Amino acid sequence: MPDKTHQVTFNSLSGSIEALEDVDWTFKSADTGYLTHGLHSYPARMIPQIPDTLLNYYKSEGVISEGDTVYDPFSGSGTTAVEGRLHGLHAEANDVNPLACLLTLTKSIPLDLVELNSARDDLLDGLADELRTVRHSYEDGTLEFDEVPEIRDGWFPEPQLQELWHIRQRIDRIETEYSDQIARFFRTTLSGITRRVSYQRNGEYKRYRLPEEKREEHDPDVFDLFQSELSDNVALMRSYSEKVDHSLNTAVHYADSRTATENENAVEEESADIVITSPPYGDHRTTVAYGQFSQDPAIIAGDCGYDEMKDVDKIGLGGSKSDLEPIEALEDWSSAFGATMETLRENDGRAEDALNFVRDYFEVMKEVAKILKSGQPAAWVVANRTMSRVNIPTHLITRELCEHIGYEHEVTLPREIPTKTLPWENAPENVEGTKGDLMANENIVIMRSP
Structure with missing residues (x-):
C-alpha cells in the first residue's frame, strides 16, 4: 500500500x-x-x-x-x-x-489533536500482545466472545476476523472514555483495513473473493496493518485539523x-x-455496488447489522x-x-x-x-x-x-x-x-x- x-x-x-x-x-x-x-x-x-x-x-x-x-x-x-x-x-x-455517513463525519470534522494523540496511545497500549493472545486462544480452541460479527461465512481468514473484532471492542471502550468523534476516527481506520484482511480481490468494488488456492496463502498481520493505517491517518487528520x-x-x-x-x-x-x-x-445492482463495498467494513468497524447493509443497494x-x-x-x-x-x-x-x-x-x-x-x-x-x-x-x-x-x-x-x-x-x-x-x-x- x-x-x-x-x-x-x-x-x-x-x-x-x-x-x-x-x-x-x-x-x-x-x-x-x-x-x-x-x-x-x-x-x-x-x-x-x-x-x-x-x-x-x-x-x-x-x-x-x-x-x-x-x-x-x-x-x-x-x-x-x-x-x-x-x-x-x-x-x-x-x-x-x-x-x-461515518466517512463523511470522520473526514470533515476536525479533532482536538491532544485528545487524539492520547486516545491513540491508549488504543495501541498492549494491543499487539492482546492480538497475539487472541490468535493463540483461537489456535488452541479456547477463544470465546460474547458477540461476534454477523459476516457471511468464507470471506475472512481466521483468526484474523477475531482480531479485527477485538480491535472493534477496544474502540467501543475508547468511545466511552473519550468521545464519539474520536471513536469514529478509529472506526474509519479499522474499516480501511477490513477489506485488505478479507479474501476480497484487490481492485474490485463488488464482492469477489480470491481463488481458493490463494486464500490458503493469505495470512495478513492485523496489528501491523492497523498500526500503519492509524499512523498515516493521524498525520492526515493533524494537517486537516490545523487548517480548518x-x-x-x-x-x-x-x-x-x-x-x-x-x-x-x-x-x-x-x-x-x-x-x-x-x-x-x-442503480447499485448494475453499476457501483456501494452496499457490497461497504458491507463487511460497516459491520465490523461500525454498529451496523447484516440485514441493514444488505439493503443499501436495494434502497438506492x-x-x-x-x-x-x-x-x-x-x-x-x-x-x-x-x-x-x-x-x-x-x-x-x-x-x-x-x-x-x-x-x-x-x-x-x-x-x-x-x-x-x-x-x-x-x-x-x-x-x-x-x-x-x-x-x-x-x-x-x-x-x-x-x-x-x-x-x-x-x-x-x-x-x-x-x-x-x-x-x-x-x-x-x-x-x-x-x-x-x-x-x-x-x-x-x-x-x-x-
Missing part, C-alpha cells in the same frame, strides 16, 4: 478563475488523497479538485461567502463536505449508506435524499447556498425497494430521456430499470430545489452509462428535468475520468466473452435553482 503521509500537502487551486470553461477539469495526475480525503477509499469517488475549483470560483464571484452552507444529497465518502469546511463553509449531506475552522458545522443525515425535507431531522428548506454532488451512475436510486410510483411524463419532460426509452424498448433493453432510476433521481432534483436558496448554483457531476448497449445521456436528462422543475441552465463542463475505481468494460448480456464500454467521461451540469 502506498505511504499516505506524503499526501498532506493542500492542493487547493491558487489564483482567480475567470471562466469555468477555461479550467482543465480532467485534473490528470492530481493528488486526490490530500488531507482527510486520503483517510479511506470509496468507489466512484468524486475527486476533491472539482468542489475545490467550484467553491473557489463562486467565492471569487461573490455568489457564496465564508459561513454559508454547501449541501450534498449523495455524500459518499464526504468529498464535498471536506472541501466545504476547507473553504470556510458549513456542510450538510444525506446518504442511505451508513458507512458513507473548528467552529464550523457538519450535519450528515442517514436518510434518503428523495425525501430529504420530509425525513425525521430533515434538511431545512432554503438552507443551502450551493449544492455540489455526484449522483450514482445508475432505482433499487428494488423504492416505493415511488412510475412517472410516465418524464419522457415528455426530457426529450433526451424520451428518445433513450424509445431506443431501449426497440432493443428489448432495460427500459423499466432506466425509468425507475430517473424517476428517483427526479425526486432528488425536486428536493434540492427546496433546499437550495433561489438563484444559487447546483453542480451535478454525472457520467453517461450504457444500458443494454444504449448510451444514457445523463447530462442532457439532468438539464432537461431540472429545467422542467424551474432551474436555469448555467453551463455544462465535460471532463475525462483519468482514474476511478470502476470497471471500464462489462458484459451487459451476461454472455461470456462479450463486453461493452462503460463510463470514461463525466459532465458537470451546473443549474441555478428556481
Whole structure:
C-alpha cells in the first residue's frame, strides 16, 4: 500500500478563475488523497479538485461567502463536505449508506489533536500482545466472545476476523472514555483495513473473493496493518485539523435524499447556498455496488447489522425497494430521456430499470430545489452509462428535468475520468466473452435553482 503521509500537502487551486470553461477539469495526475480525503477509499469517488475549483470560483464571484452552507444529497465518502469546511463553509449531506455517513463525519470534522494523540496511545497500549493472545486462544480452541460479527461465512481468514473484532471492542471502550468523534476516527481506520484482511480481490468494488488456492496463502498481520493505517491517518487528520475552522458545522443525515425535507431531522428548506454532488451512475445492482463495498467494513468497524447493509443497494436510486410510483411524463419532460426509452424498448433493453432510476433521481432534483436558496448554483457531476448497449445521456436528462422543475441552465463542463475505481468494460448480456464500454467521461451540469 502506498505511504499516505506524503499526501498532506493542500492542493487547493491558487489564483482567480475567470471562466469555468477555461479550467482543465480532467485534473490528470492530481493528488486526490490530500488531507482527510486520503483517510479511506470509496468507489466512484468524486475527486476533491472539482468542489475545490467550484467553491473557489463562486467565492471569487461573490455568489457564496465564508459561513454559508454547501449541501450534498449523495455524500459518499464526504468529498464535498471536506472541501466545504476547507473553504470556510458549513456542510450538510444525506446518504442511505451508513458507512458513507461515518466517512463523511470522520473526514470533515476536525479533532482536538491532544485528545487524539492520547486516545491513540491508549488504543495501541498492549494491543499487539492482546492480538497475539487472541490468535493463540483461537489456535488452541479456547477463544470465546460474547458477540461476534454477523459476516457471511468464507470471506475472512481466521483468526484474523477475531482480531479485527477485538480491535472493534477496544474502540467501543475508547468511545466511552473519550468521545464519539474520536471513536469514529478509529472506526474509519479499522474499516480501511477490513477489506485488505478479507479474501476480497484487490481492485474490485463488488464482492469477489480470491481463488481458493490463494486464500490458503493469505495470512495478513492485523496489528501491523492497523498500526500503519492509524499512523498515516493521524498525520492526515493533524494537517486537516490545523487548517480548518473548528467552529464550523457538519450535519450528515442517514436518510434518503428523495425525501430529504420530509425525513425525521430533515434538511431545512432554503438552507443551502450551493449544492455540489455526484449522483450514482445508475442503480447499485448494475453499476457501483456501494452496499457490497461497504458491507463487511460497516459491520465490523461500525454498529451496523447484516440485514441493514444488505439493503443499501436495494434502497438506492432505482433499487428494488423504492416505493415511488412510475412517472410516465418524464419522457415528455426530457426529450433526451424520451428518445433513450424509445431506443431501449426497440432493443428489448432495460427500459423499466432506466425509468425507475430517473424517476428517483427526479425526486432528488425536486428536493434540492427546496433546499437550495433561489438563484444559487447546483453542480451535478454525472457520467453517461450504457444500458443494454444504449448510451444514457445523463447530462442532457439532468438539464432537461431540472429545467422542467424551474432551474436555469448555467453551463455544462465535460471532463475525462483519468482514474476511478470502476470497471471500464462489462458484459451487459451476461454472455461470456462479450463486453461493452462503460463510463470514461463525466459532465458537470451546473443549474441555478428556481
